[in-house]
Amino acid sequence: MFKLEKRPSPSKPWILATPILAVVMTMLAGGLMFAVLGKNPFEAIRIIFYDPLFNAQFASYSRPQLLVKAGPLILIAIGLSLGFRAGIWNIGAEGQYIMGAIAGATFGLAFYPTESPLIFPGMVIAGALGGWAWAMIPAILRTVFRTNEILVSLLLVYVAEKFLASAAVGFLRNPEGSGFPGSRQLNRIDAMSNPELFANTGMHWGVVMAFISVIAAYILLNKHLLGYQIKLAGQAPRAAKFAGVNPSRLIILCLGVSGALAGLAGLFEVSGPAGQISIDFNVGYGFTAIIVAFLGRLHPVGILLAGLLMALTYIGGELAQLMLGIPASAIQAFQGMLLFFLLALDVLSNYRIRMKKGEATA
Amino acid sequence: MSAPLLSIDGLTKAYPGVVANNQVSFQIQPGEVHALLGENGAGKSTLVKMIYGLVRPDSGTMSFMGASYTPAEPRAARATGVAMVFQHFSLFEALNVAENIALGMENPPKPRDLAARITEVSEAYGLPLDPGRLVGDLSAGERQRVEIIRCLLQDPKLLIMDEPTSVLTPQEVEILFHTLRKLSAEGTAILYISHKLEEIRALCDEATVLRLGKVVGTCDPKSTSAAEMAELMVGKSLAVPARSEAAHGDVILEVDNLSVAPASAFGTPLRDISIKIKAGEVLGIGGVAGNGQDELLAALSGETITAPNAVELKGKPVGNLSPNERRSAGILCGPEERLGHAAAPDMSLIENALLTARHRKSLDKNGFLDWGKTRQYAEEVIAAFDVRTPGPENAARSLSGGNLQKFVIGREVMQEPSVLVVNQPTWGVDASAAADIRQAILDLAGRGAGVIVISQDLDELLEISDNFCALNEGRLSDTKPTAGLTMETIGLMLGGAHDMHEAEVAHV
Numbered sequence: 001m002f003k004l005e006k007r008p009s010p011s012k013p014w015i016l017a018t019p020i021l022a023v024v025m026t027m028l029a030g031g032l033m034f035a036v037l038g039k040n041p042f043e044a045i046r047i048i049f050y051d052p053l054f055n056a057q058f059a060s061y062s063r064p065q066l067l068v069k070a071g072p073l074i075l076i077a078i079g080l081s082l083g084f085r086a087g088i089w090n091i092g093a094e095g096q097y098i099m100g101a102i103a104g105a106t107f108g109l110a111f112y113p114t115e116s117p118l119i120f121p122g123m124v125i126a127g128a129l130g131g132w133a134w135a136m137i138p139a140i141l142r143t144v145f146r147t148n149e150i151l152v153s154l155l156l157v158y159v160a161e162k163f164l165a166s167a168a169v170g171f172l173r174n175p176e177g178s179g180f181p182g183s184r185q186l187n188r189i190d191a192m193s194n195p196e197l198f199a200n201t202g203m204h205w206g207v208v209m210a211f212i213s214v215i216a217a218y219i220l221l222n223k224h225l226l227g228y229q230i231k232l233a234g235q236a237p238r239a240a241k242f243a244g245v246n247p248s249r250l251i252i253l254c255l256g257v258s259g260a261l262a263g264l265a266g267l268f269e270v271s272g273p274a275g276q277i278s279i280d281f282n283v284g285y286g287f288t289a290i291i292v293a294f295l296g297r298l299h300p301v302g303i304l305l306a307g308l309l310m311a312l313t314y315i316g317g318e319l320a321q322l323m324l325g326i327p328a329s330a331i332q333a334f335q336g337m338l339l340f341f342l343l344a345l346d347v348l349s350n351y352r353i354r355m356k357k358g359e360a361t362a
Numbered sequence: 363m364s365a366p367l368l369s370i371d372g373l374t375k376a377y378p379g380v381v382a383n384n385q386v387s388f389q390i391q392p393g394e395v396h397a398l399l400g401e402n403g404a405g406k407s408t409l410v411k412m413i414y415g416l417v418r419p420d421s422g423t424m425s426f427m428g429a430s431y432t433p434a435e436p437r438a439a440r441a442t443g444v445a446m447v448f449q450h451f452s453l454f455e456a457l458n459v460a461e462n463i464a465l466g467m468e469n470p471p472k473p474r475d476l477a478a479r480i481t482e483v484s485e486a487y488g489l490p491l492d493p494g495r496l497v498g499d500l501s502a503g504e505r506q507r508v509e510i511i512r513c514l515l516q517d518p519k520l521l522i523m524d525e526p527t528s529v530l531t532p533q534e535v536e537i538l539f540h541t542l543r544k545l546s547a548e549g550t551a552i553l554y555i556s557h558k559l560e561e562i563r564a565l566c567d568e569a570t571v572l573r574l575g576k577v578v579g580t581c582d583p584k585s586t587s588a589a590e591m592a593e594l595m596v597g598k599s600l601a602v603p604a605r606s607e608a609a610h611g612d613v614i615l616e617v618d619n620l621s622v623a624p625a626s627a628f629g630t631p632l633r634d635i636s637i638k639i640k641a642g643e644v645l646g647i648g649g650v651a652g653n654g655q656d657e658l659l660a661a662l663s664g665e666t667i668t669a670p671n672a673v674e675l676k677g678k679p680v681g682n683l684s685p686n687e688r689r690s691a692g693i694l695c696g697p698e699e700r701l702g703h704a705a706a707p708d709m710s711l712i713e714n715a716l717l718t719a720r721h722r723k724s725l726d727k728n729g730f731l732d733w734g735k736t737r738q739y740a741e742e743v744i745a746a747f748d749v750r751t752p753g754p755e756n757a758a759r760s761l762s763g764g765n766l767q768k769f770v771i772g773r774e775v776m777q778e779p780s781v782l783v784v785n786q787p788t789w790g791v792d793a794s795a796a797a798d799i800r801q802a803i804l805d806l807a808g809r810g811a812g813v814i815v816i817s818q819d820l821d822e823l824l825e826i827s828d829n830f831c832a833l834n835e836g837r838l839s840d841t842k843p844t845a846g847l848t849m850e851t852i853g854l855m856l857g858g859a860h861d862m863h864e865a866e867v868a869h870v
Contacts, residue, residue, distance in 0.1 A: 005378065010708075223730055223731055223733075224729050224731065225720070225726055225729040225730070225731055226729065228713065228716065228731060232706055232709070232717070235708050236703075236706035236708075238699070238703045239702060239703055239704070239705060239717060240706075241665050241685075242663065242685060242695075242697060242703055242717070242718070243686075243717045243718060244664070244684050244686035244689075246684075354378075
């Protein structure tokens with residue numbers, strides 16, 4: 001029989017080893033699944049993890065995609081991780097992402113066709129405010145009426161999606177678009193576009209912002225009082241109160257920051273890679289970022305790596321669908337395995353496994 | 363006496379890193395009151411858990427009435443005739459007494475029959491208890507009676523009692539002892555676990571002393587002095603804390619008609635509490651847990667905000683200030699719950715030093731934390747208070763209770779507060795650490811601070827406090843000088859047993 005025994009302090013080597021082990025076990029279990037599906041597991045794993053970056057034929061297209069996909073994931077996940085550490089569960093980043101994009105796009109398009117270098121910075125601020133305002137709804141309901149922020153933030157995603165649809169066919173519809181839904185192409189308007197900064201890297205302002213947020217979150221959590229209070233509130237709420245932490249202020253702050261970062265991600269997406277407000281503008285970054293945040297153990301550097309890894313499995317997964325005809329649902333199961341193994345192995349950093357001895361004569 | 367009731371031979375139980383019991387052997391005769399004496403961590407709990415079938419020994423044998431006894435679970439122990447009253451009760455507050463007792467029985471009789479049985483047993487043993495009352499409304503002493511009666515209904519041959527008096531007032535202790543003597547006279551053996559020596563001298567026929575998991579001696583408590591037993595238990599003689607004889611200064615903290623509504627349905631309100639402490643004074647607040655101790659500490663620490671004038675420090679109103687503002691002003695607190703309230707279990711001692719010392723030790727600049735300085739402060743506390751840990755980077759939960767308590771108290775004392783409020787400063791702490799903590803509190807008062815010690819341990823309060831008052835159902839009694847107080851007066855101040863209420867009113 002096995003027995004789990006709590007370690008007096010979390011094990012440092014295991015904290016570093018479990019993500020690597022989780023990836024290895026995902027490859028083994030996923031390979032097995034691909035084999036059962038009748039595909040060559042080695043080829044499938046190679047296509048998912050190796051080809052997007054190094055295959056001579058595809059890499060020129062897929063390598064820039066890595067940053068394009070990882071950027072918003074990291075940016076949103078960093079914001080979410082602050083709240084998650086404090087025990088504040090913002091599940092609605094997808095909605096804040098949509099509202100940020102709509103707010104930013106509306107701000108920019110209101111000035112069309114003016115060309116001014118001030119428009120894009122204004123859109124960035126409007127995008128952050130849009131996401132922030134959408135996150136303030138669960139924050140205020142929680143602090144004033146003690147509603148559950150998980151439910152409120154999640155349900156507001158669906159409200160945001162409806163709002164997105166009405167914007168795409170209504171007030172933001174391109175007047176010169178022959179009646180098709182969708183706004184003007186922001187990325188074709190110089191004053192409103194978020195261009196690729198270096199050719200063929202995928203690097204745009206959103207990716208820059210993601211890297212800045214990683215550094216800022218690292219400093220906040222390790223050097224600043226606020227980061228200390230966030231960790232304290234999550235680990236020992238009573239001790240946090242004793243230490244003078246105001247729980248309501250923390251809720252408003254954490255939800256606000258995660259909403260603003262999600263809004264920024266939406267704005268950079270709509271003005272860059274996506275290019276316009278359309279009915280199907282959101283593709284689930286806000287939900288996947290939750291996985292990224294936990295995959296990275298809510299640690300800024302971990303989230304950076306997890307975002308890149310998650311983006312890689314997306315791109316590689318698409319490639320595997322294309323090349324080997326692996327069904328999309330199998331790719332999703334593969335991604336789920338990654339999260340499963342990571343969380344399951346996480347136990348080992350706080351617990352050690354002991355073999356239970358046979359019962360001695362009593 | 364002839365054949366022993368329970369005979370224990372060479373019981374050993376090891377946990378990773380610690381041998382809780384090492385070759386423990388002793389015998390209990392029928393009808394004997396047998397004391398199991400030892401400090402916290404000496405292995406008493408593990409030993410009785412083995413007897414009660416909660417833990418299986420690694421090696422060694424037990425026999426009960428001559429037959430081999432290997433209980434696989436508490437149910438088997440109960441079937442053999444062993445019953446146990448735990449230190450922490452397992453009762454449902456929202457159910458009444460009879461329902462709680464029925465829940466613990468294998469085949470509960472009909473409610474009416476059970477109520478009759480409860481009344482019968484409670485009268486026979488002098489433990490007044492109404493089977494229809496809600497447990498949430500009962501005092502700690504009455505709750506203990508529920509547990510005892512639950513055991514007595516099984517007609518046990520051996521009754522194990524784990525630290526039964528820690529929650530009782532002196533009068534309730536007398537009632538309990540009366541019951542236990544009666545049981546013993548009827549032939550029920552009692553295994554009585556405690557570290558309170560005077561109680562054991564008053565009650566027990568035989569004592570087995572455990573230290574670090576081993577039996578270090580047996581004695582007849584009636585003919586052995588408390589000091590001799592203490593030495594046997596601790597392994598060395600303990601110094602009595604030295605107090606400074608300096609005269610007290612001006613009033614430093616004044617609490618004026620403080621009332622706070624309860625936070626939850628079974629919480630305790632604070633009613634019209636008034637306290638005055640002078641510089642250099644130690645005020646002891648006695649009382650059974652759950653009578654408003656936590657609430658009082660929260661109102662003084664700033665976790666509960668009150669009217670500004672309800673709490674005044676050196677004449678300035680502070681009742682509406684936050685915990686950190688009060689720390690800056692000079693009021694520091696040490697809550698009862700070490701893990702989760704006074705300290706964050708998974709954080710390092712460095713991070714825990716920051717928890718309360720940030721303002722007074724200037725451990726941050728504009729919100730940016732000075733970890734070097736914080737580490738230095740944690741190390742100072744560890745050195746000054748002899749906290750046993752490999753280093754300040756270790757998590758708080760890796761420390762033993764006594765060591766963490768020394769760290770938590772040291773963290774406050776070394777900030778040199780004007781007023782220190784501590785709740786249960788030595789609860790669950792071994793005797794030598796407790797002596798160190800008490801000395802640190804007295805030294806702080808000697809340097810001119812006012813100190814409030816809230817505690818259930820009357821011996822502790824009598825030892826260190828200048829003045830004494832008691833908290834009962836959220837009300838504070840009058841304050842009296844500790845010198846010359848008798849146990850009887852203290853008992854009346856504590857509110858006595860619930861049945862003593864009338865008596866108290868009649869006295870006043």
